[in-house]
């Protein structure tokens with residue numbers, strides 16, 4: 022033990038240099054986790070989750086190379102996409118969406134990661150057809166069996182993918198999940214394995230295109246990569262600790 026104060030777990034980034042450091046640190050951890058799993062770091066996409074971060078700071082992150090941005094709430098995402106329209110950013114909406122907000126996603130998003138109902142799929146498809154465009158989507162699965170979490174039940178996922186096949190504007194890229202919030206890493210990994218097994222089953226039935234796995238956040242992305250993640254969604258480790266409680270994003274979450 023030393024007398025030095027510990028580096029904060031999620032250091033706050035306020036300059037281009039800070040962002041460059043945090044991003045480099047996360048990328049190094051991604052590479053190390055990939056190597057441990059016998060995978061290539063190139064197989065893992067780093068989606069930078071910028072929720073609650075205002076546009077001024079986002080510009081610094083973008084200058085440091087953060088151009089693949091994820092936002093949980095569609096109104097906030099749409100505002101940022103409009104204000105930063107001159108920037109070369111790919112916008113991903115990663116949070117629960119009400120059917121009546123489908124048109125907002127279609128207006129600006131490149132990707133939607135929380136598809137979890139046929140009603141929503143139809144609303145998106147309808148708006149996308151009208152706009153003459155497609156959308157990359159991930160199907161969200163509730164792998165932690167918590168009542169409060171959004172997403173399909175694992176047992177319903179294959180039938181859902183089957184049904185999605187007829188919505189041509191929705192390009193299914195894979196499955197997405199939020200693991201259990203616990204320090205018990207074995208239980209966290211169990212969630213990731215459930216998602217991977219479902220993906221494998223979907224592949225056997227030819228239901229899932231590239232079959233990506235969006236799983237892992239600041240607290241658990243290394244375990245997710247070891248379990249096969251192809252997209253990690255990292256916010257706090259890049260932007261700094263958030264003051265907004267996570268219950269704001271995931272109803273029922275007590276942390």
Ligand SMILES: *Cc1c(COP(=O)(O)O)cnc(C)c1O
Pocket residue numbers: 070072093115116199237238239240254255256257258270
């Ligand atoms: C906020 C959020 C993340 C990132 O969480 P961090 O702890 O900031 O890394 C990942 N996925 C979803 C769906 C989120 O809302």
